Amino acid sequence: MIVYKRLKPEHCKELSLMEKRIFGDDAWSKEDFEETLCCDYAYYLVAMDGDEIVGSAGLRNMCGDADITNVMVREDHRRAGIAEEMLKELMERSKEIGARNFTLEVRASNLPAIRLYEKLGFKSEGVRPGFYEHPKEDAVIYWIRSIG
Helix, strand or coil: CEEEEECCHHHHHHHHHHHHHHHHHHCCCHHHHHHHCCCCCEEEEEEEECCEEEEEEEEEEECCEEEEEEEEECHHHCCCCHHHHHHHHHHHHHHHHCCCEEEEEEECCCHHHHHHHHHCCCEEEEEEEEEECCCCEEEEEEEECCCC
């Protein structure tokens, strides 16, 4: 059974290693994750399968507009609905820090993620040309507005 917990300092090293495996050179460091713990406008979740971290997602809220970052699920746990449930949980819980509208960027080629975001009600509102590095690629900008 997957349980969603708020990010804690003891999760940061493992998350940074998972990010490196999934995102390569674009990964956040342990220090990047630790920095989010000091921000009252940030909310990060980890998906736990027993004692193992199998995913994470987070956001930074600015005046009600929350930028979702770092959505990832370990490869051996994909296609089990974890990303969908984790994002729903993240958006619901982040209301306590004032998040009402949500935005994110996704690689234009990441069709599984795009399908998920659209299933959750996100709408494409533009493109950031050449936004991603390693490899260079456009980002599609998505928004979902006025949740609950």
